[in-house]
Amino acid sequence: MKARTIALLSDALARAVADGLLVTATYPLGATLATPRERSHGDLASNLALVLAKSEKKSPRDVAAILAARLPKPGGDIEQIEVAGPGFLNITLSSGFWYRQLAAFDVDPALGIKQADPGRRVQVEFVSANPTGPLTVGHGRNAVLGDSVARVLEAVGHAVEREYYFNNAGRQMKVLGASVEARYREARGRESAFPEDGYQGAYITEIGRQLAEKHGDELLEGVHSAFRDAAEVAIFADIRTTLDRLAIGFDQYFNEDTLYSSGAVEQTLKDLESLGLVERREGAVWLLGERVGLAKDRVLVKSSGEPAYRLPDIAYHRNKIARGYDEIVDVLGADHIDESREVRAALLALGHPADIVRPVIYQFVTLTRHGEQVKMSTRRAEYVTLDDLVEEVGVDAVRFFFLSRKSDTHLEFDLELAKKQSTDNPVYYVQYAHARISNLNARLKVEGVLPPEEGVSASDLSVLVEPEELELIKSLVAYPQIVAGAAAELEPHRVVFYLHELAATLHRFYNEHRLLGDEQAARLRARLVLLRVVQRVLRHGLGLLGVGAPERM
């Protein structure tokens, strides 16, 4: 419809030029045709006259009037065209158009969502927590965000691979092993030197205790990798369990270590060096900031001879690019923004198409309870893990709440609100809309009323004349654009806001119009089609968020 309307506007412009009233022959790039947020502004609004005003040296309203006079007379899908405000052309579509849309949605498994053609191969890398401890609430936002971005991309026809990148070799893991060893010794009643910067969580004590149980005193003598290995296995199992609960899975787990064994890290360093982007000084190897567009020089290899984290990270991204993805999404906490920039700069310097790497940055999460902030300290054992959070408020609330803010803003997670089984809680509000329709269908079925078979005609739907009904139809028809926008901008929160609004529109309709006992059979049938599509959209949207759509609550 948009394309058709633009063609009409373009025609009107050409005719105005032919009539000698306007001089701009080509349809301007800056002109948009959008759905106004204000309902009284019609269904489509063009700013064409506003954009042309300057070059035409006429007032926007005059330009709009000239164009309006050359648009086709209302009829067919267009019911009304008017000049409004500073010079907008507001177009109202006929109800017949909307009935046809609804009828089409009813038989379209894709609910109007266009499939990208050709679809792209997209990799989404997320979570990527090293196995040093249970996932935190912060990882939770990462996990849910990454998974939902992947779902949205899949919904518009891209082939998505989910990847988890981890490092089980570095200093962190050594400290982890030493921490476990100390706990093991304690469990065997021996002296132990707990590392100064060791991991203090209770889960470490537990792993140490289990090793003591299994091996007795066997591990007291000598140097063992068993501590580190046991910790890794136990912690990874724990992480996977948590992710499973959240219905999050991965296609690949990528171990940083393979970048060393394959020589990729070394090769990356060589390549940077041969491009003259590297300098050796103070015993370390530096990436020259100026040469790659960064403010400062950055260490690639420490004076100890170990690569700093960013070198393997650059190698990792080269590896990803070499795998041929059309697009690479990195879900990162705000504290990794600079790192992401450094990698990007290095990739560009190495001649890679760094633009296909798209970081999704999220800000930190705070938990509140009764308006008070819940303290989370990783150093001490008093943090709330992601698992604790899921345990307390449930999977649906965790996922919905994490997605209900634009990722790049701080997120305040209200524990009490998330647990409430009432209208205040947006998860329940949306889920209830879905369950309500199920319940209604069940009640009607008892009365012997069943929804019509699929394939009703637009004219069958023309009994839907109430404002609440047309509002629902328009809201449904907007859904594909919401999904497309969420996919293009990697912003699942748009789906959350849309669903809340759709649910509100449904509740309004539901409250105003009673279906049970309606004697007008044709109207009842049409309404059941409408509700069927509403329910499908709710279910689909919740699916993009990974949130359940219950039949009953």
Added chain:
RNA sequence: GCGCCCGUGGCUCAAUUGGAUAGAGCAUCAGACUUCGGAUCUGAGGGUUGCUGGUUCGAGUCCAGCCGGGCGCACCA
């Protein structure tokens, strides 16, 4: 000090990426059906979008400078 992100009713957040009279929810107040589950709905009050300039037909959105908050500025990952 430098860089990045953010400042929107009392609170938590949106705003179709530069569009029209800045919208929701919570909270407050006032109401609705002899409940297709009231886990719902209607209405009201509440705003100089941190401040000051600038860009243009038009700014919450863009540019500059301040004020305030967060993150980063390791040879930690």
